[in-house]
Amino acid sequence: MPLIKEITLLLHTKNKENISNQFINILELAIYNKNLENIFFEIKYFDTENELKKIITSSKEKGKIFIGPIETGFTGVAKEFCNNQIIFFSFSSDTTLAGECIFLLNFFPKNELEQLLNALPAESRIAVLYPENSYGYMVNALIDDAVNQSDSVLVNRASYKNDLSNVRDSIKELGKYELRKYELNRQKQLLLIKDDDQSRKRLKKLEKFKTTSDYDFTHILIADYGLNLLQVAPLLPYYDIDPNVVQFIATGVIDDEVFFLEPSLQGAIFPGIEKLQRIDLLNQYRDIYEEKLLRISTLPYDLVGLLNYIYSEQLNYNQLLNLLNNSTLKFDGVDGEFYFKNNIIERKLDILKISNGSAKKIN
Numbered sequence: 001m002p003l004i005k006e007i008t009l010l011l012h013t014k015n016k017e018n019i020s021n022q023f024i025n026i027l028e029l030a031i032y033n034k035n036l037e038n039i040f041f042e043i044k045y046f047d048t049e050n051e052l053k054k055i056i057t058s059s060k061e062k063g064k065i066f067i068g069p070i071e072t073g074f075t076g077v078a079k080e081f082c083n084n085q086i087i088f089f090s091f092s093s094d095t096t097l098a099g100e101c102i103f104l105l106n107f108f109p110k111n112e113l114e115q116l117l118n119a120l121p122a123e124s125r126i127a128v129l130y131p132e133n134s135y136g137y138m139v140n141a142l143i144d145d146a147v148n149q150s151d152s153v154l155v156n157r158a159s160y161k162n163d164l165s166n167v168r169d170s171i172k173e174l175g176k177y178e179l180r181k182y183e184l185n186r187q188k189q190l191l192l193i194k195d196d197d198q199s200r201k202r203l204k205k206l207e208k209f210k211t212t213s214d215y216d217f218t219h220i221l222i223a224d225y226g227l228n229l230l231q232v233a234p235l236l237p238y239y240d241i242d243p244n245v246v247q248f249i250a251t252g253v254i255d256d257e258v259f260f261l262e263p264s265l266q267g268a269i270f271p272g273i274e275k276l277q278r279i280d281l282l283n284q285y286r287d288i289y290e291e292k293l294l295r296i297s298t299l300p301y302d303l304v305g306l307l308n309y310i311y312s313e314q315l316n317y318n319q320l321l322n323l324l325n326n327s328t329l330k331f332d333g334v335d336g337e338f339y340f341k342n343n344i345i346e347r348k349l350d351i352l353k354i355s356n357g358s359a360k361k362i363n
Contacts, residue, residue, distance in 0.1 A: 175236075
């Protein structure tokens with residue numbers, strides 16, 4: 001059964017003025033850059049689940065490819081049509097929806113955590129600090145398996161409310177701030193009793209510190225993003241979790257220039273691809289559409305490259321499924337080589353280190 005050469009883009013009307021328009025723009029640019037020919041795209045907007053079902057029902061010929069939905073809830077609706085030998089490339093972040101005819105494209109922390117922890121030195125000791133929100137809970141749920149597949153060990157974790165009301169207490173608890181402060185004061189008191197040059201020199205040195213640096217962990221994973229991350233990160237050194245002693249690590253959500261000038265995040269590492277790899281696309285998009293390319297918009301751009309290969313090879317439906325289910329095949333993308341595993345996109349990532357306004361590859 002050949003693939004239908006008309007691809008339908010499914011977009012919710014609520015996103016029409018922001019991400020939907022950008023997805024249309026980036027698809028247009030990708031089609032031009034990748035010379036995708038003789039393939040037609042139609043754009044369908046919907047408001048409700050019933051409208052989405054009608055759109056899919058009206059064009060669910062065998063061998064049909066849909067791009068979308070973007071939203072998790074509507075992706076669940078699309079999955080009801082998987083017995084029709086059609087394919088959905090969805091941008092939902094809910095990995096439980098992957099399977100059958102649903103293939104997910106997003107930036108998934110499981111893939112990032114596995115590659116990040118595998119890049120750490122053997123016997124690294126990891127602490128996790130995460131917010132009590134959907135992203136924090138997800139990272140916390142994934143960290144155990146990621147650690148078990150590495151040579152590191154998980155030694156501690158702490159959470160804080162999403163409104164940051166108890167974040168200071170959580171950081172103190174994680175870093176055993178009070179215990180290390182008590183131990184430092186105990187050492188100072190012992191040195192005060194002694195009356196020799198060596199003890200006086202040692203005491204003078206210890207007066208510079210608020211706590212000891214005897215951390216249980218060598219690395220701390222900060223599992224937050226956005227404005228909250230910019231507020232949480234500086235609190236770690238404030239409560240004597242020294243980034244010069246403890247390596248700060250993060251997922252790919254930190255891959256944004258807004259974080260690269262934050263003093264407390266200098267030296268932090270995370271999995272990703274250097275901006276240099278996508279700078280031409282960023283500049284081209286800005287010059288043509290006079291707006292900044294959203295980080296997520298590289299996903300549909302890379303998808304067009306995959307579609308170009310699929311149609312140039314004249315694959316049928318079953319061959320397409322075999323291709324997508326073969327995780328040994330890698331495709332080039334602006335976010336690195338990618339492939340699908342269990343219907344979820346994964347990438348071969350580098351480890352980047354933040355320094356003075358940029359993030360550079362270190363591995």
